[in-house]
Amino acid sequence: MELKQVLTIAGSDSGGGAGIQADIKTFQELSVFGTSVITAVTAQNTLGVTDVAPVPLNNIQKQLEAIGEDFEIAALKTGMLFDAETIELVAKYIKHYNWQNLIVDPVMIAKGGASLLKEEASEALIMDLLPLAAVVTPNIPEAEALSNIRIHDEESRMEAAKAILSTGVRGILIKGGHGKESDFAEDFYLDRHGRMLILRAPRKKTNQTHGTGCTFSAALAAEFAKGKSIEEAFFIAKQFVHAAITNPLNIGAGHGPTNHAAYRSNSSKESIQYVQ
Ligand SMILES: Nc1ncnc2c1ncn2[C@@H]1O[C@H](COP(=O)(O)OP(=O)(O)OP(=O)(O)O)[C@@H](O)[C@H]1O
Ligand SMILES: Cc1ncc(COP(=O)(O)O)c(N)n1
Numbered sequence: 206m207e208l209k210q211v212l213t214i215a216g217s218d219s220g221g222g223a224g225i226q227a228d229i230k231t232f233q234e235l236s237v238f239g240t241s242v243i244t245a246v247t248a249q250n251t252l253g254v255t256d257v258a259p260v261p262l263n264n265i266q267k268q269l270e271a272i273g274e275d276f277e278i279a280a281l282k283t284g285m286l287f288d289a290e291t292i293e294l295v296a297k298y299i300k301h302y303n304w305q306n307l308i309v310d311p312v313m314i315a316k317g318g319a320s321l322l323k324e325e326a327s328e329a330l331i332m333d334l335l336p337l338a339a340v341v342t343p344n345i346p347e348a349e350a351l352s353n354i355r356i357h358d359e360e361s362r363m364e365a366a367k368a369i370l371s372t373g374v375r376g377i378l379i380k381g382g383h384g385k386e387s388d389f390a391e392d393f394y395l396d397r398h399g400r401m402l403i404l405r406a407p408r409k410k411t412n413q414t415h416g417t418g419c420t421f422s423a424a425l426a427a428e429f430a431k432g433k434s435i436e437e438a439f440f441i442a443k444q445f446v447h448a449a450i451t452n453p454l455n456i457g458a459g460h461g462p463t464n465h466a467a468y469r470s471n472s473s474k475e476s477i478q479y480v481q
Contacts (some may be wrong), residue, residue, distance in 0.1 A: 208236070208237065208238045209237045209238065209279040209280070209427075209430035209431055210237070210238045210240060210276045210277050210278055210279055210430070211232055211237045211238065211239055211240070211278065211279060211280050211281060211282075211426050211427055211430045212239075212240045212241065212242065212272055212276070212278045212280075212281040212282075212304070213225055213228035213229070213232075213239065213240075213241050213242070213281070213282050213283075213284065213423060213426070214241075214242040214244060214269075214281065214282070214283045214284070214286070214295055215228060215241070215242075215243070215244060215282070215283065215284030215285050215286075215310075215312070215419070216243065216244055216245040216246070216247055216257075216284060216285030216287065216312075216321065217243050217245070217246045217247060218247055218249050218416070219246075219247065219248055219249050219250070220249045220250040220251055220415070220457065220462065221462060222251065222415040222416040222456075222460075222461070222462025222463065223249075223315075223415055223416030223418075223419045223462075224247065224284060224285060224416070224419055225241050225243055225284075227416040227419040227420045227423065227462075227463075227465070228241070228282065228284065228419055228420075228422075228423040229241065230420075230465040231419075231420050231423035231424050231427065231445065231465055232423060232426075232427055234445070234465055234466065234468060234469060235424060235427035235428065235441075235445070235468075236427075237279075237427045237430050237431070240272050240276055240278070241268075242265060242268040242269055242272060242295075243260055243265075243268065244259070244260055244265055244285060244286055244287055244291050244295075245257055245258065245259045245260055245285055245287045245321075246258045246260065247285075247321075249315075250457055250459070251415060251456065251457025251458060251459035251460050251461050251462065252317070252457070252458060252459035252460075253315070253317035253318070253319060253459065254315055254317060254319035254321075257287070257319070257321070259287050259288065259291070262290055262291065262294060265291060265294060265295075266294060266298070269294070269295070269298040269302075270298075273298060273301070273302040273304075278302070278304050279305075279306065279429075279430035279431075280305070280306035280307075280308070280426040280427070280429040280430035281299070281304050281306065281307055281308070281426060282307070282308040282309070282310060282422045282423055282425070282426040283295060283307070283308075283309050283310065283334065284310050284312045284419055284422070285312040285321045285322070286312070286322065286326070286330070286334075287321065287322060287323065287326070288322075288323045288326050289323070289325060289326040289328070289329035292326055292329040292330055292333055292334055293329055293333055295334070296329075296333035296334050296337060299334075299337050300337065305339075306339055306426065306429040306430065307337055307338045307339055308338065308339065308340050308341075308342060308422045308425050308426045308429070309330070309334055309335060309338040309340070309341045309342070309374070310341075310342045310343075310418055310419065310421075310422035311330055311341060311342075311343050311347050311351065312347075312418070312419075313327075313346070313347050313350060314346065316414070316415060316460050317459070317460065327350060327351065330351075331351065331372050332372075335369075335372040335373055335374040336372065336373035336374065338374045338375065339375050339376060339429065340374070340375070340376040340377070340378050340394075340425065340435070341369065341374045341376075341377055341378070342378045342380060342418065342421065342422045342425070343369070343377075343378075343379060343380070344379075344380045344382055344383050344418055345379065345380070345381070345382075345383040345384060346383060348362075348365050348366070348369065348377075348379045349365065351365075351368075351369050351372075352364075352365035352366075352368035352369050353368070354368055356379070362379060362393055363395070365379070366379060366393065366395040367395070370395065370396075370397050375396060375397055376394060376395070376396040376397070376435060377394070377395055377396075378392060378393070378394045378425075378439070379392065379393045379394075380392050380417075380418060380421065381393070382414065382417055382418070385408075387408060388407065388408055389405045389406065389407060389408055390405070390406050390407070390408045390409075390447075391403060391404070391405045391480070392404045392405075392439070392443060394435065394439060396435070402435070402436060402439060402479060403479065403480040404439060404440065404443045404477060404478070404479055404480070405477070405478060405479075405480050406443060406447045406476055406477045407476055409450050409451060411450060411453060412459070412460050412461065413450065413453040413454070413455070413460070413461035413462065413463060414450060414460065414463065415459075415460040415461060415462050415463070416462055416463060417446050417449070417450060417463060420445065420446050420449055420463060420465065421442050421443070421445075421446045422442075424438075424441060424442035424445040424446065425438050425439065425442045428441050428442065440477070440479075443477050444468065444477055445468045446463070447476070447477055448464070448467040448468040449463035449464050449465055449467050449468065450463050450464075451467065452464045452467035
């Protein structure tokens with residue numbers, strides 16, 4: 206069987222739960238070949254981020270060229286991009302190599318509160334990267350920041366999604382991990398043709414959710430690489446992250462990492478369903 210090659214362009218998490226490390230683990234588990242371009246190195250554990258060192262632009266460029274000159278990238282995702290210059294460079298190379306099936310995870314603030322994207326870089330994300338993307342996957346606070354609309358019910362979620370679609374992105378997927386008052390972790394997808402998909406899983410009471418967003422977008426990229434439709438890829442990504450949350454590893458004293466190996470032998474697939 207041909208092994209599909211996928212790329213993550215993101216930051217390194219020394220704690221292994223989020224960022225590049227979560228992406229590569231997810232790619233491996235979903236049977237695609239993972240490659241990476243590292244944009245920043247964080248010193249981080251389950252208690253928080255203690256340092257961020259951006260990788261020099263020249264080196265990011267060389268990493269992008271190293272991938273582009275030798276690999277057949279079937280899908281890719283972006284995570285932590287840190288500043289506007291990095292976003293502009295990454296967008297330029299995605300166009301240059303004509304990489305398709307781009308998932309943009311607009312990583313802005315870590316669960317512990319550390320800023321992973323400079324405030325002024327949101328503009329570059331919207332102008333340069335979103336028009337190239339098949340799907341953008343904000344959590345609720347990120348969707349609010351990208352749309353300037355506060356999300357408090359289904360109507361405002363729809364309004365925010367439409368505002369984000371107007372940036373030129375083809376699909377928007379608002380993740381529901383932050384909707385703490387609901388019994389469900391409900392994720393909402395809308396595309397520019399008006400196609401809507403809503404996936405629900407029971408909300409787990411846990412603080413072991415470090416890197417759920419990274420893992421989810423990496424799973425989407427892996428499934429896109431295999432030629433899956435959005436409906437199939439969304440379902441598998443949700444199953445994957447739900448299994449990872451439901452079978453905790455109990456590592457670290459803070460926001461623990463999820464269990465990337467759980468999907469393989471997972472027993473919780475049946476609790477996820479499309480709502481319509
Ligand atoms: N407590 C939970 N129970 C069940 N599913 C959850 C829970 N928290 C998050 N999820 C699911 O995990 C996925 C990622 O959502 P989330 O909103 O946490 O992303 P995120 O904030 O970008 O994650 P991170 O920043 O930690 O990488 C979604 O499918 C969401 O529904
Ligand atoms: C390098 C990197 N990328 C992304 C996240 C977001 O994950 P979380 O919100 O769970 O902290 C992170 N903490 N670190």
